[in-house]
Amino acid sequence: MVDRVKSGIEGLDEMLEGGIPKSHMVVIMGSFGTGKTTMGLQFLNQGLKEGEKGIYISLEEDEKSILDDAKAFGWDLKPHLDAKRMALVKLEPTDAKTTVTRVGKELPDFIKSFGATRIVIDSVSLLNMLFENEHDKRVMLFNLTQLIKKTGATCIMTAEVKDDNPLATRDGLAEYVADGVIALRNVEVADKNEMQLTLRVVKMRRIRHSRRITPYGIGAKGIEVHAGAEL
Numbered sequence: 001m002v003d004r005v006k007s008g009i010e011g012l013d014e015m016l017e018g019g020i021p022k023s024h025m026v027v028i029m030g031s032f033g034t035g036k037t038t039m040g041l042q043f044l045n046q047g048l049k050e051g052e053k054g055i056y057i058s059l060e061e062d063e064k065s066i067l068d069d070a071k072a073f074g075w076d077l078k079p080h081l082d083a084k085r086m087a088l089v090k091l092e093p094t095d096a097k098t099t100v101t102r103v104g105k106e107l108p109d110f111i112k113s114f115g116a117t118r119i120v121i122d123s124v125s126l127l128n129m130l131f132e133n134e135h136d137k138r139v140m141l142f143n144l145t146q147l148i149k150k151t152g153a154t155c156i157m158t159a160e161v162k163d164d165n166p167l168a169t170r171d172g173l174a175e176y177v178a179d180g181v182i183a184l185r186n187v188e189v190a191d192k193n194e195m196q197l198t199l200r201v202v203k204m205r206r207i208r209h210s211r212r213i214t215p216y217g218i219g220a221k222g223i224e225v226h227a228g229a230e231l
Ligand SMILES: Nc1ncnc2c1ncn2[C@@H]1O[C@H](COP(=O)(O)OP(=O)(O)O)[C@@H](O)[C@H]1O
Pocket: 030, 031, 032, 033, 034, 035, 036, 037, 038, 039, 072, 073, 218, 219, 220
């Protein structure tokens, strides 16, 4: 039986027979507003609750914005940051040269020395944008994934989806490197004046997972997956 790590989202853990397999790299893909950042924070917060260390690597929001996002769900990350149980790394997509150097040189050492067992990269799509061509993107992603794997940490990478395909990441790379892929969607409900969020586990190596298209919501306490519910 593969060891599991609790995602912090009960319904999702149920779909995964107990949680995300330990040391897996899982891609959470979806368009804007589907809750990717929330899911990453919830996963990290769960680790902190269990006494683990975590690293959040952000290419989108700055530190204050991330702390505010988390706080809105009742997760106070500041004390964890101060106590160095959590690290927040903001990479600037506008400063590609510096950032690429940091990703290649500093980040690997930092991940190793910090002792994190959970890592979130939000988002791998923006990280990819820093690299000029397909080859460089592939090499970076492969190296980074290998490095994280070596530390034994469990990792979530968020990714934007292709405009015309909600089941493929924009670069079409991360889902192949990943051990797992979870797709989030915002779909229109016929005859109803509303949108429904749905989640599916597209891929999860080494376990028997649910393949159901499952409704979820974003509420006061974060993501709530309604594992047993009908669409
Ligand atoms: N505190 C909150 N309570 C309830 N829902 C929230 C809260 N904060 C954000 N949301 C919902 O989550 C959405 C944003 O989620 P986010 O994780 O930032 O998505 P993504 O990273 O995929 O763009 C918002 O558009 C809103 O619908």
